[in-house]
Amino acid sequence: xxxxxxNWFDVRLGISGSGRKMVNKIFPDHWSFMIGEIAxxxxxxxxxxxxxxxxxxxxxxxxxxxxxxxxxLRGQLVSEAFSSTLNLSFAVRGGLLMRQMxxxxxxxxxxxxxxxxxxxxxxGAFRKPRELNWVIGSTMLILAIFNGFLGxxxxxxxxxxxxxxxxxxxxxxxxLIGSYMAFFLFGGNFPGDSIIPRFFIxxxxxxxxxxVGLLAAHLGMLVRQKHTQxxxxxxxxxNVVGVPMWPNFAAKSGGFMMLTVATTGFLSxxxxxxxxxxxxxxxxxxxxxAVQPDWYxxxxxxxxxxxxxxxxxxxxxxxxxxxxxxxxxxGITFGVLQMWPFIEAxxxxxNVDHQLxxxxxxxxxxxxxxxxxxxxxxxxxxxxxTDVLANYLSISLNVVLTAFRFLAIIVPLIVYPVAYKICxxxxxxxxxxxxxxxxxxxxxxEGGYTTVATxxxxxxVVPSIDPLPLDQDVExxxxxxGVFEVADGASTSGAVPAGDGxxxxxxxxxxxxxxxxxxxxxxxxxxxxx
Amino acid sequence: MPENADGATGSPxxxxxxxIRIPVSSAxxxxxxxxxxxxxxxxxxxxxxxxxxxxxxxFAGFGACYWQxxxxxxxxxxxxxxxxxxxxxxxxxxxxxxxxxxxxxxxxSLEPTPSQREVFVEDFAxxxxxxxxxxxxxxxxxxxxSGILGVVLAFPLIRSLGPLPKLTLRKTAWRRSAYLxxxxxxxxxxxxxxxxxxxxxxxxxxxxxxxxxxxxIHVDDLSSGYLTPPPQFAKQRATWAPLGFIAFSKVCTxxxxxxGLYEELTEKMLCPCHQSLFDVRDAAxxxxxxxxxxxxxxxxxxxxxxxxxxxxxxxEPVGPGYWERGND
Numbered sequence: 037x038x039x040x041x042x043n044w045f046d047v048r049l050g051i052s053g054s055g056r057k058m059v060n061k062i063f064p065d066h067w068s069f070m071i072g073e074i075a076x077x078x079x080x081x082x083x084x085x086x087x088x089x090x091x092x093x094x095x096x097x098x099x100x101x102x103x104x105x106x107x108x109l110r111g112q113l114v115s116e117a118f119s120s121t122l123n124l125s126f127a128v129r130g131g132l133l134m135r136q137m138x139x140x141x142x143x144x145x146x147x148x149x150x151x152x153x154x155x156x157x158x159x160g161a162f163r164k165p166r167e168l169n170w171v172i173g174s175t176m177l178i179l180a181i182f183n184g185f186l187g188x189x190x191x192x193x194x195x196x197x198x199x200x201x202x203x204x205x206x207x208x209x210x211x212l213i214g215s216y217m218a219f220f221l222f223g224g225n226f227p228g229d230s231i232i233p234r235f236f237i238x239x240x241x242x243x244x245x246x247x248v249g250l251l252a253a254h255l256g257m258l259v260r261q262k263h264t265q266x267x268x269x270x271x272x273x274x275n276v277v278g279v280p281m282w283p284n285f286a287a288k289s290g291g292f293m294m295l296t297v298a299t300t301g302f303l304s305x306x307x308x309x310x311x312x313x314x315x316x317x318x319x320x321x322x323x324x325x326a327v328q329p330d331w332y333x334x335x336x337x338x339x340x341x342x343x344x345x346x347x348x349x350x351x352x353x354x355x356x357x358x359x360x361x362x363x364x365x366x367g368i369t370f371g372v373l374q375m376w377p378f379i380e381a382x383x384x385x386x387n388v389d390h391q392l393x394x395x396x397x398x399x400x401x402x403x404x405x406x407x408x409x410x411x412x413x414x415x416x417x418x419x420x421x422t423d424v425l426a427n428y429l430s431i432s433l434n435v436v437l438t439a440f441r442f443l444a445i446i447v448p449l450i451v452y453p454v455a456y457k458i459c460x461x462x463x464x465x466x467x468x469x470x471x472x473x474x475x476x477x478x479x480x481x482e483g484g485y486t487t488v489a490t491x492x493x494x495x496x497v498v499p500s501i502d503p504l505p506l507d508q509d510v511e512x513x514x515x516x517x518g519v520f521e522v523a524d525g526a527s528t529s530g531a532v533p534a535g536d537g538x539x540x541x542x543x544x545x546x547x548x549x550x551x552x553x554x555x556x557x558x559x560x561x562x563x564x565x566x
Numbered sequence: 567m568p569e570n571a572d573g574a575t576g577s578p579x580x581x582x583x584x585x586i587r588i589p590v591s592s593a594x595x596x597x598x599x600x601x602x603x604x605x606x607x608x609x610x611x612x613x614x615x616x617x618x619x620x621x622x623x624x625f626a627g628f629g630a631c632y633w634q635x636x637x638x639x640x641x642x643x644x645x646x647x648x649x650x651x652x653x654x655x656x657x658x659x660x661x662x663x664x665x666x667x668x669x670x671x672x673x674x675s676l677e678p679t680p681s682q683r684e685v686f687v688e689d690f691a692x693x694x695x696x697x698x699x700x701x702x703x704x705x706x707x708x709x710x711x712s713g714i715l716g717v718v719l720a721f722p723l724i725r726s727l728g729p730l731p732k733l734t735l736r737k738t739a740w741r742r743s744a745y746l747x748x749x750x751x752x753x754x755x756x757x758x759x760x761x762x763x764x765x766x767x768x769x770x771x772x773x774x775x776x777x778x779x780x781x782x783i784h785v786d787d788l789s790s791g792y793l794t795p796p797p798q799f800a801k802q803r804a805t806w807a808p809l810g811f812i813a814f815s816k817v818c819t820x821x822x823x824x825x826g827l828y829e830e831l832t833e834k835m836l837c838p839c840h841q842s843l844f845d846v847r848d849a850a851x852x853x854x855x856x857x858x859x860x861x862x863x864x865x866x867x868x869x870x871x872x873x874x875x876x877x878x879x880x881x882e883p884v885g886p887g888y889w890e891r892g893n894d
Binding site: 165198204218283304362422423510 | 635653664774856858885887891
């Protein structure tokens with residue numbers, strides 16, 4: 037039965053040929069390669085829970101009296117968006133679970149993208165030939181942050197509404213076109229009643245569609261270019277060593293997906309997130325104290341806070357204060373981020389293919405630079421909590437803020453040399469990263485000392501097995517000319533010239549002049565070998 | 567696929583180079599790579615299957631909790647147990663009960679050989695040349711049509727997204743002799759606010775307005791006269807703060823948040839979003855934080871019936887900066 041079914045498809049779609057490549061696809065084994073998968077799986081959680089939420093959420097800022105089950109707000113005028121969010125949290129079975137999972141998954145999504153990107157950065161996986169995939173990945177990071185902010189804004193609560201107000205001011209601050217852009221994006225002056233429906237369609241359709249498209253390109257490119265791998269254990273530039281797609285990777289990664297879902301579920305069970313009924317609905321003249329945005333907006337919020345109160349005015353125009361931390365800084369950040377593979381290649385004059393990864397310590401300059409830049413954003417992230425820190429430490433807000441202004445400059449300057457030095461130290465210790473083994477010092481009767489290494493403990497020595505090649509073909513090349521009446525370049529059998537499917541298998545041999553030419557009368561060189 | 571490109575039967579056929587390519591199986595069941603990783607497969611199987619059984623219990627529990635309409639906590643916990651058991655079992659299975667490997671596949675450069683590139687370029691260019699050469703007018707006509715399409719799509723579509731800003735960023739709803747009313751529409755008198763107190767006020771025709779929101783603060787207990795403005799405003803703002811009441815725009819000049827906190831002791835206004843601090847006695851000049859400009863001040867007077875009214879609207883745009891704001 038299964039045989040017949042498989043045969044039905046195989047005859048029509050040719051599964052055995054290309055499908056074999058898929059089941060034999062090799063995935064190198066390293067824990068750090070799983071981080072990107074967390075992003076993928078939390079995105080799937082986002083799609084699933086998000087579809088559920090759209091069934092109950094009403095994207096409208098029309099004011100209606102709240103009549104749901106949450107007592108303290110009953111009778112108050114709230115927007116339909118706010119009211120329907122409360123209803124799907126309280127009245128829909130499992131609705132709060134879905135909403136909390138959606139929010140937690142969004143935080144995990146952006147977080148895993150960032151960590152994945154750090155992994156790719158510090159191991160040099162972005163180098164040729166994978167520059168384009170880095171650009172796609174960092175574009176997805178920007179879209180993920182943006183879409184996270186949009187989703188965070190949809191419930192129309194007091195905290196997110198203040199965030200929208202700030203974002204209006206940020207768009208407004210763009211020179212030349214800012215105020216027009218803000219009016220066109222928000223459908224008029226703030227607050228208006230177009231924000232919620234516009235953010236909604238961006239959040240549930242347009243940006244997810246773009247992300248899905250980029251994700252497909254990201255993964256497609258990964259399959260075509262195959263994975264990078266750490267050196268050692270028989271891994272070379274010309275192979276991929278690890279476990280095959282079927283069955284190992286399917287089981288492990290499938291299980292990992294379930295564990296990602298479970299983690300999101302656990303967070304939603306144990307930790308309340310975004311209880312908008314405590315914040316209340318958004319009204320433009322109200323504001324609450326000590327509120328922080330979702331973590332991935334923290335660096336922007338921190339930058340807004342610690343920016344000195346400068347503003348450029350002249351010739352009847354103004355470049356407002358928020359332009360510098362909220363437009364210029366992200367512009368430079370994401371610009372440099374996206375262009376990094378090309379910047380580094382330019383700096384290092386590096387133009388060869390890299391299939392093997394760097395250990396971060398082996399590239400101390402890149403590692404130190406990455407660490408310093410990351411520490412800068414981490415300080416900005418910390419600066420988004422100035423008010424909380426001041427309260428918690430019982431010191432003046434002004435002191436905290438001034439301290440962060442200095443830290444933003446000093447910390448990266450310290451991190452760079454420290455990281456650089458650590459890399460050099462690690463590099464000079466050949467056994468760094470391996471398990472330590474005890475040495476026993478013995479004293480002989482004569483008073484001499486000898487050192488004896490102890491036996492390795494279980495797990496210290498991993499028996500090394502040579503990798504077994506999968507996906508092999510045997511090529512038969514006719515040795516007698518004339519057996520097959522095939523002339524170079526012009527086929528007499530009606531067959532089309534060898535396609536790219538064959539060339540992918542072939543060893544590229546430099547062409548002499550690129551023109552077809554018979555080589556004697558006995559040996560024939562396959563077309564792709566020329 | 568090369569072996570099928572000529573429409574031949576499924577069996578390997580020689581391609582143009584006469585080469586035959588035969589896939590060979592990689593199954594070598596006796597090889598060490600095909601052994602499972604677990605030293606004790608029986609135990610690993612028990613562990614993995616207990617994960618699945620736990621998962622079954624979790625999902626059954628989820629169904630029961632859903633049916634009985636239990637709280638979010640129980641729904642989420644059973645959900646978690648279900649997926650965690652499933653994931654755990656699968657990972658154990660994949661890690662210990664499958665061919666341990668390592669396996670290897672070959673990697674080839676994707677860069678084409680010079681001959682591949684040459685024929686590609688030739689194929690593309692030879693036909694393209696016929697199509698495009700000496701068709702200059704055709705190309706220009708096509709360019710014209712797509713250009714107009716672009717303009718037509720860009721301008722009206724973007725343009726109809728919203729109104730032009732015009733004066734809306736420059737002017738608020740405050741007008742000459744507008745009453746100061748609170749959110750309920752009640753007119754405010756000096757007796758309504760104790761010293762150190764404040765209330766958010768609006769003009770009567772824009773109650774709750776995002777831009778016209780104004781903080782009316784009772785700074786000092788004066789029985790007559792005005793709060794003294796700082797020297798640079800000595801003339802202009804001499805009569806703007808009657809009886810120790812003063813009114814500032816509540817829209818932060820930094821990022822537009824409501825400057826909603828008033829510290830009575832220090833007589834400062836604080837924006838809770840980014841912690842800009844404005845000195846109420848000193849024309850709301852920002853003394854700390856990122857705010858670049860003072861909060862605009864609303865000139866007040868008390869009419870014959872004892873109600874607060876505005877002498878005039880704000881004399882400068884309220885809220886954060888924008889390109890056209892310039893010097894005003």
